Amino acid sequence: MSIISIGVRRVALAVALAGGVSLSAPGMAESAVYGGGPFYSGGTPVMDDLRASGFTTVMLWSVHVDTNGDLHLNDEPLISDGNYVGPNTGWSAELATLKQAPTSVNRIEVSIGAGGTTDFESIQALVNGTGAGAGTGPDSILYRNFQLLKQITGADAANFDDESAYDLASATAFGQMLAGLGYKITFAPYTNRSFWASLKANLGSAVDKIYLQDYAGGTGNDPAQWTSALGMPVIPGLWSKNGTGCSAGDSPATVQSKMTAWKQSAGIPGGFMWLYDDIQKCSAPGRTTADYANAINAAVQ
Template sequence: MRRPLLPALLAVVLALCGLMAPAATAQAGPRSAVFGGGPFYSGGQAEMNTLRSSGFTTVILWSIHVHPNGDLYYNDVLIVQNGRYVGDAGWPARLRTLKQAPTSVNRIEVSIGAWAVPDWENIAALIKSGGTGSSSILYRNFQALKTATGADAINNDDESFYQVGPTATFARMAVGLGYSKFTFAPYTNSSFWASLKNNLGGTIVDRVYLQGYAGGAGNNPSTWNSALGMKVDPGLWSKHGSGCSAGDSPATVQSKMRSWKGSAGIVGGFMWLYDDMKKCSAQGTPAQYANAIRAGVS
């Protein structure tokens, strides 16, 4: 059905004047990402709707664990085995709603790794034993993961392995599968990340989510900008812990992001961790944290 001409023109004029919101689309402006674990899988459609209205532009599913036989787990839940998605049958459909208007989300990433897990070591061993061709278990399982999640990128949260060769081989396989980007989540060892970035190039590596909390609390985005030859997106840990007394509030996030904007010219930021935002919602909601990043970086 055609839309009447005059109302359509009036809507455009009002939108341009700031009197009326334009048709719902992914939110423009500074990029902001949020890492999340269990709630993104088991929280149902309600969590997807919270993310869509949050203001966050990127949702990062944390974390995919690669077992020695190639099985893929989302945290402790088996989701891909023998080239087939075997997880919750409703999860792929829920994830697809993340980008459906009205929404702020325009990108989904799956993160591999964490502290004290051998995911990247297992990937290297699987590459050595089976390669990355279309018949390999790595290829088939990450193809199934791509189909299930619709992910735009793979995020590398390597915190122990730090070997360029097999990591770059895996990244190129992933790009061939349709994960168009390969992003980093470093907290230390800038020389490794610089070598990996130089190996892959800026076309594949378009974002670096620099940890500014826990072991990375002393990181300087400006220093990492120089080391990697690109602007990083620093991240902070939301309120968490006993009594929700640890971590950053939306107000301190905005202040720190504004400071990094001035000192390092950052163009985006991220929050860790959605799970804690749910537990400590009185100290800050996802929408408040996303707005804090946006206000600090703008």
């Protein structure tokens, strides 16, 4: 996107803000963006950037589960024993603005787990435990903490990013608990296709989206193969420009090219970007948040 077109978009946003107009359009492609620290501490500027971006889904990454059930968002304490303990006391109100017109955002998800963490091992131990607060019932620590997390974030779905535990029984019980709390369930796999297929079968209609990692350890994943194995179209993701000198990762142009090819080969309904933090760090004319969303939307519409 040129500097001129960025300016035009900002003018359009200002007009929309004044008139209370929604930026969403019927039939808009499914486009999601994962984000870490900026989604918690970036305040109104980040929320407004997301609202004007063209992304339809904001993925709050990453919720970590301690062995005692406490929740963190990355390194920030978030919820303990059913109480919000985070330092950003205005976070819930900030997140609530994401869906306020004018906006392209119509969905918020909380992503649980990440590579190199033991969150799903903690979940497994808590689900299978026998002490006070164990299990998945209304009195359990998992139930109370994730109930409050939904209230605070307004999350529509919980995204499972299990990259190590792969315990079907506890993941099923955890997913059923979340579904009972009103969350839809989504997956973010990069490997172990048979586990994800079995978990999807166990959770049934509670699972409404699958975000396939096509970067880092998932580089080379074929969306068509995963769609066939899991029985529903997957939404593949790519890593934005990142690293030293922003030399690694995909530009909006290469995102659009890859997504267009997957639309033709696998009928993908959308795509996602990893990671907003890097989009911010590597932002430049033609490489903004909106440019990445537009690349996905143009490819799959």
